[in-house]
Amino acid sequence: MRVAIIGGGGWGTALALQIRRNHEVKIWSYDKAEADLFNKERENVYYLPGVKLPEDIVFTTDDAIVDGADIVVFVTPSKFFRSVVKRFAPRLKPHQIVVSATKGLEFPSEKRMTEILTEELPGCENIVALSGPTHAEEVSRDVPTAIVAASLREEAAKQVQQAFSTEFFRVYRNTDVIGVELCAAIKNVIAIAAGMVRGLGFGDNTMAALITRGLAEMRRLGLKMGAQEATFSGLAGVGDLIVTCTSRHSRNGRVGEALATGKSIEEILAGMKMVAEGVETVRPALKMAAEVGIDMPICQAVHSVIYDQQHPLEVMKQLMVRPLKDETI
Numbered sequence: 001m002r003v004a005i006i007g008g009g010g011w012g013t014a015l016a017l018q019i020r021r022n023h024e025v026k027i028w029s030y031d032k033a034e035a036d037l038f039n040k041e042r043e044n045v046y047y048l049p050g051v052k053l054p055e056d057i058v059f060t061t062d063d064a065i066v067d068g069a070d071i072v073v074f075v076t077p078s079k080f081f082r083s084v085v086k087r088f089a090p091r092l093k094p095h096q097i098v099v100s101a102t103k104g105l106e107f108p109s110e111k112r113m114t115e116i117l118t119e120e121l122p123g124c125e126n127i128v129a130l131s132g133p134t135h136a137e138e139v140s141r142d143v144p145t146a147i148v149a150a151s152l153r154e155e156a157a158k159q160v161q162q163a164f165s166t167e168f169f170r171v172y173r174n175t176d177v178i179g180v181e182l183c184a185a186i187k188n189v190i191a192i193a194a195g196m197v198r199g200l201g202f203g204d205n206t207m208a209a210l211i212t213r214g215l216a217e218m219r220r221l222g223l224k225m226g227a228q229e230a231t232f233s234g235l236a237g238v239g240d241l242i243v244t245c246t247s248r249h250s251r252n253g254r255v256g257e258a259l260a261t262g263k264s265i266e267e268i269l270a271g272m273k274m275v276a277e278g279v280e281t282v283r284p285a286l287k288m289a290a291e292v293g294i295d296m297p298i299c300q301a302v303h304s305v306i307y308d309q310q311h312p313l314e315v316m317k318q319l320m321v322r323p324l325k326d327e328t329i
Contacts (some may be wrong), residue, residue: 001163002027004065005207006084007075010047010136010274010282011101012202016057017140017167019213026058028065035059046273051140055301063091071097071163073130074113078185081113085120097126097156098146099149103184104277105284126156129177130164131184132235133243139169146170148236150180171233179227180236183218186285188252188278190214192302193258194245195273196312211245212299217296221285224292230245252278259305260312279306296323 001023005012006014008029031185035319038044038059042052065073066088076084091099094184100292117127132147132317139145149164149171151157157173165171171314174180218241219232231237244250249266255276258268266281282303289296301315 002068002073003071003163004068004069004075005073005075006088007073007102008044008047008059008102009075010044010140011134012045012073012075013048013051013053013057014134014136014140015075015101015164017051017053018052018166019120019164020057021166021210023070024056024108026060026065026308028063029061030057032061035061041249048136049311051175063088066096068092069096071099071160073099073101075101075119076194077280078102078106078113078277079280082106082116082120084173085116089120092121093125094123094125096124097128097159099128099130099160100181102277103188104281105185105288107280107284110284112178112185114177114181124263126159127151128156129180129181129184131240135243135247137249139278142168144168144170146172146235146239147182149153149173150175150177150235150236152177157204165304174228174231174234176228178225179222179231182222182225183231183237183240183283184226185277185303186218186221186299187244188276189239189299189302190217190241191250191252191276191283192259192276192278192282192306195250195253195258195297196260196305196316197256198253198259198303199231200313201203201317202316203217207245211241214245214267214298215296221296222291224294225288239272251276255279256302256312258276262311264309265306278302286320 001027003019005027008027040144095133100114114127114129128151134145134147149157149160161171161173304310
């Protein structure tokens with residue numbers, strides 16, 4: 001099969017390294033200088049330094065990369081997702097499988113990435129969401145992991161499962177696209193709070209409580225939006241939440257740690273080349289929650305720090321003194 005990956009960041013490159021074991025794969029990059037550098041150095045020097053790339057992985061800026069591809073994977077930041085899909089829409093054909101490997105929500109529309117694909121590619125029926133506990137830094141180095149391919153068309157999910165699975169990269173499938181994508185998006189917001197926990201010097205008890213109550217927020221919103229209960233205890237739910245909250249590779253976690261030192265979000269983002277999706281996702285997530293009457297106090301705390309300039313220690317205290325309640329509510 002031929003696979004085109006749209007997005008030359010760390011995750012797109014890591015996916016390519018696994019997929020090329022079974023199929024032909026190429027990577028599209030927006031930046032020609034960047035693509036030329038990666039091809040010359042045989043290394044994604046900005047996003048995956050130290051990981052050598054085989055000669056059969058090629059970066060290109062040619063939009064024709066999708067022509068004739070069996071599977072097209074979009075791995076671009078959520079804030080640019082729609083514009084990039086629009087760019088390729090005239091070239092894509094109804095029979096092609098189109099995959100979103102982006103974890104976020106569009107602001108202010110609150111759209112999930114597969115909803116954007118459905119809107120911009122009205123003739124495409126084979127849309128798949130790919131998500132799970134998969135840091136690019138580990139996937140690119142063949143550290144074993146598992147992930148979920150979700151689609152309303154099970155046959156499309158099966159094809160992605162078969163095409164992408166390797167001895168180091170195990171792909172499961174399900175039909176709960178809503179749940180998989182909401183988990184993927186909101187866990188990044190919870191991970192910012194987890195970074196604050198570390199940055200403030202709190203302990204393992206605090207982290208465990210945060211992850212558990214963060215999962216409760218994800219579940220409350222997801223079920224209200226039509227997700228399936230089982231998804232939250234699966235790879236896209238608790239699996240991805242745990243790794244993103246606890247891993248040293250988490251960009252969202254690093255944002256939270258820096259916020260805990262008193263740095264502003266503008267200062268933090270100016271010093272980062274990679275995207276921390278939780279910064280953008282917290283706004284549409286809270287907007288969605290308000291519209292359906294769901295309380296998300298941890299997400300609200302993250303928003304208060306990022307956009308209202310409250311200190312992380314103060315919002316953590318506020319979380320602890322909220323009205324007492326039944327755990328199951």
